[in-house]
Every structure is written in structure tokens, then in C-alpha cells.
Amino acid sequence: METNSLDWRYTVMPAVFTWLKESKSGSIEIDLDATQKYASGILKVKGKGGSKMGGLVGSGTLGENSYLTSEQRLSLLKALSEVAKEYNVPLISGAAAENKEELVKIVEGLATVGVDTVMIMPPKTKELPSDEEMYAYYELAEATARGAGVTIMPYNNPDAAGYHALSTDLLLRIAILPNVTALKISTIDVSIIETMMLANKDLKVLAGVDTVTVHAGLAGASGGITGVGCIFPKASVTMQEYVTNGEWAKANKISQAMNSISYLDSKPLLLEYLKFAFGIHHNDVDGGLRTFGKKLTQQQIDDVRSRYTLTKERLEALGFD
Numbered sequence: 001m002e003t004n005s006l007d008w009r010y011t012v013m014p015a016v017f018t019w020l021k022e023s024k025s026g027s028i029e030i031d032l033d034a035t036q037k038y039a040s041g042i043l044k045v046k047g048k049g050g051s052k053m054g055g056l057v058g059s060g061t062l063g064e065n066s067y068l069t070s071e072q073r074l075s076l077l078k079a080l081s082e083v084a085k086e087y088n089v090p091l092i093s094g095a096a097a098e099n100k101e102e103l104v105k106i107v108e109g110l111a112t113v114g115v116d117t118v119m120i121m122p123p124k125t126k127e128l129p130s131d132e133e134m135y136a137y138y139e140l141a142e143a144t145a146r147g148a149g150v151t152i153m154p155y156n157n158p159d160a161a162g163y164h165a166l167s168t169d170l171l172l173r174i175a176i177l178p179n180v181t182a183l184k185i186s187t188i189d190v191s192i193i194e195t196m197m198l199a200n201k202d203l204k205v206l207a208g209v210d211t212v213t214v215h216a217g218l219a220g221a222s223g224g225i226t227g228v229g230c231i232f233p234k235a236s237v238t239m240q241e242y243v244t245n246g247e248w249a250k251a252n253k254i255s256q257a258m259n260s261i262s263y264l265d266s267k268p269l270l271l272e273y274l275k276f277a278f279g280i281h282h283n284d285v286d287g288g289l290r291t292f293g294k295k296l297t298q299q300q301i302d303d304v305r306s307r308y309t310l311t312k313e314r315l316e317a318l319g320f321d
Contacts, residue, residue, distance in 0.1 A: 010244040011054025011223040012213075012237060013092065013206070014042045014230045017275050018063045018076060020290045028290060030072060032079040038282070039080060042230055043087040047237030048319075049245075054223065056084045057092045060119070062227050062271050065094055067292035074113050081114025090116035092153065092225075096163075098124045100137055104144045111148035117181055118145060119155040122164040131170050142177040151181040157208065159187050159266065168195050175203055184208050184225060185216075188266060194219035210262035214255045217243035227274045228262050231281050232311070235320045257314035260307045272296050277308045 016039045021031035043053050058080040059065045059073050068076065077093055084091035093115045097103035100123075107118050120141045123129060129137070138154055145152045154174050158165035166174070175183055175196075185193055186208030193205050197220030207216035207224040216224060217240075229236030235254050242251035255262070264273040272293050279288015289296065296304070 010240070012229055012240040013055035013057050013089075013223070013225050014039075014053055014233065014236075015057040015060045015062045015225050015227050016042065016080070016230055017278055018059065018068070019287060020292070021287075022290075028292070030068075030076055032076065034287075035076065036079055036083050038230075038278075039083045040086070042233045043083065043089065045233040045237065047234060047241045049238065049241040051237055051241055052087070053089065053229070053233065053237060055090045055092055055117075056080060056087075057119075057225055059093045060225075061094075062230075062274060064271065064292050065096075070109065074109060077110065077115055078113040084114070084116075092117045092119060094119040094121060094155065095141075096121040096124055100140045103137065103141055107141060107144045107150070107152075108148050111145070111150045115150060117151045117153050119153045119184055121155050121157065122166060124163070128164050131167065134164070134166065134170055135173060138174045139177065142179045146179040151179050152177075153182050153184050153206070154180060155184045155186070155208075156192075157186040158189075158192075159209075168192060168199075172196060172199055172203075175200065182206050182222065185221075188212050190215045190219040190221075193221050196220075210265040211255075211259065213239060214243060214248065214251045217251070218248070227265050227270060228258055231261070231274065231278050231308075232258065232315060232320065235315050235318075238320075253318060254315075257318055258311050260314075261304075261311040264304065264307065269294060269296070269300070273300070273304050276301065276304050280305060280308050281312075 019031045019034040020028050023029050046052055058077050081091050095106040095118050110118050123137055141152050156166040157163050182204040184206045190212050204222045207221045210226055210228040213224050226236050239251050239254040276288040279285050
């Protein structure tokens with residue numbers, strides 16, 4: 001199997017929500033059928049230029065990854081792998097561990113349920129590892145993934161609490177490991193992307209924050225992983241089409257239209273905010289508020305609703321229904 005054969009250039013991928021339901025006993029559990037249905041609905045949408053989402057990200061931050069047990073996570077990803085196969089796109093999921101031994105087990109487990117690429121977060125340690133320790137962590141992840149028949153996507157999220165930032169020099173070293181298919185860079189500071197592209201023009205970088213899609217494209221990003229694109233997939237895919245074609249003014253119009261809700265993608269409660277907005281969009285407000293995460297206040301609920309409504313109105317004015 002040629003694990004690095006996928007073309008990750010010029011694409012946007014949805015980080016889908018894990019839909020939940022109330023069981024007969026009153027407990028909250030994963031609704032696999034609804035999760036598959038919504039994921040399928042996103043993947044079938046075409047942009048104005050005819051392209052679709054280029055992958056499916058499951059059990060990420062927006063998929064409530066940190067709240068799921070290993071059993072729940074694998075069950076969820078197995079269900080999403082069926083959707084990814086139906087639409088012939090890669091399935092991506094994240095992995096975060098405190099040490100190399102734990103990471104190996106996670107990567108091997110994800111490979112058994114149909115995951116094609118594992119997003120590798122920096123180690124969850126209190127003290128910052130040295131660059132050599134960090135490199136060894138990713139080197140082992142790459143070797144493990146290669147042995148399991150999958151690829152990895154190193155994930156740098158310097159704006160998120162609890163994860164160590166990877167230096168640009170370290171990212172450049174990691175990027176050329178044979179089984180690294182792309183880098184995910186989640187930050188509003190797109191100069192990181194441009195710095196790396198100037199050093200290696202062949203890098204494939206995916207932006208991870210919705211507010212900077214256009215600027216990340218200008219800096220050299222190949223595409224992005226989106227949360228807002230789950231709610232407004234046609235606009236998100238079309239924006240990436242414009243970015244790919246260098247039609248910056250058109251892309252920026254869509255970005256501006258979505259800014260009100262994209263703003264939430266960089267906030268600590270992005271899962272809760274965007275999941276609720278998704279629920280509004282699909283006339284399932286109660287489902288949108290059902291989460292393993294934090295309960296939103298009425299003020300937060302009203303703010304998300306206002307942002308969703310404003311974004312929808314602006315997109316409709318641009319011809320997106």
C-alpha cells in the first residue's frame with residue numbers, strides 16, 4: 001500500500017460533530033446513525049465550481065475526542081469510515097498521548113477501524129520536551145503508522161492551552177519523514193505557514209482555523225480543516241475553489257460573510273458553539289446543545305444564534321442557499 005499517494009493539495013475537509021442522543025435509561029450516548037447521516041450530507045455538497053470536500057475528519061476537537069472513551073472513539077470512527085469509503089475520501093482522526101508508548105497503541109488502534117491518516121498532537125506533558133525528544137516522538141509515530149498502513153499529519157496548535165508549540169525548524173524536519181502526508185497548522189499567525197513554505201515549497205500544509213482560510217492560502221497553505229464548513233459546506237468549498245484559483249477578491253467576500261461565525265472557531269468553547277450552530281441549521285436545537293462538553297449559558301446561546309443568523313443572511317446575499 002502506497003500510504004503517501006493521496007493528493008492533499010487544494011482541498012478543504014470537515015471536522016464533523018459527534019451527534020448524541022438520550023438512551024432509554026436517560027443517559028447520553030453516541031447516535032451513530034445521525035452522525036453518519038450528517039457527515040454524508042456534508043460530503044455530498046458541491047461548491048460552485050463543482051468540487052467537494054476532500055476528506056473527513058472524525059473524533060477531533062469538534063467530535064468531542066477528549067470526552068470519549070477509547071471504545072466509543074473506535075466505534076465512532078468505524079462508523080465514519082463507512083461514510084468516507086462511500087465518498088472515496090480519506091478518514092482522518094487525532095491522537096494525543098503523554099508518551100511514545102501510549103501513542104503507539106493509539107495509532108495502531110486507529111488503523112484497525114479504517115482511519116487513513118492520524119493527526120498527531122504534541123505530547124501532553126507538563127514540561128516542554130526538547131526538540132530532539134519531540135522529534136523522536138513524531139519519528140516513532142511515523143514508523144508505527146507506516147507499519148500499520150496509514151499516514152500521519154503532525155498537528156501544531158500553538159494557540160491551544162495544554163499543547164506544546166512545535167518550532168518551525170522542528171516542523172520542517174518532521175515534514176520530510178516518508179509517511180507524513182501533510183501538516184496541520186492551527187493558528188491565526190499565518191506567517192508560520194509562509195516561513196515554512198519559503199524553506200520548502202513542496203510542503204503540504206492545511207490551515208486549522210476558519211478565520212484565516214484566505215490568508216493561509218496566500219501564505220501557501222494547500223487547504224484547510226474546517227468546522228464552520230460543516231454548517232455551510234457549499235460556501236466553504238467554494239471559498240477554497242477561489243483560493244486555489246487565486247481569485248482572492250471572491251474568496252474574501254465569502255470569508256467576510258462567514259466571519260461572524262468563524263470567529264467562534266478560535267475560542268475555547270468552539271465545540272459547544274459550533275455544534276449548537278449546526279443544530280440550529282438542521283432544525284435540531286436540542287441536539288445541538290447535547291454535548292459531553294460544557295453547558296452554554298443563555299447569553300452564549302443567544303450570541304451563537306445571532307452570529308448564525310447574520311452569517312446565513314450574508315451568504316444568501318452571495319447566492320448560497
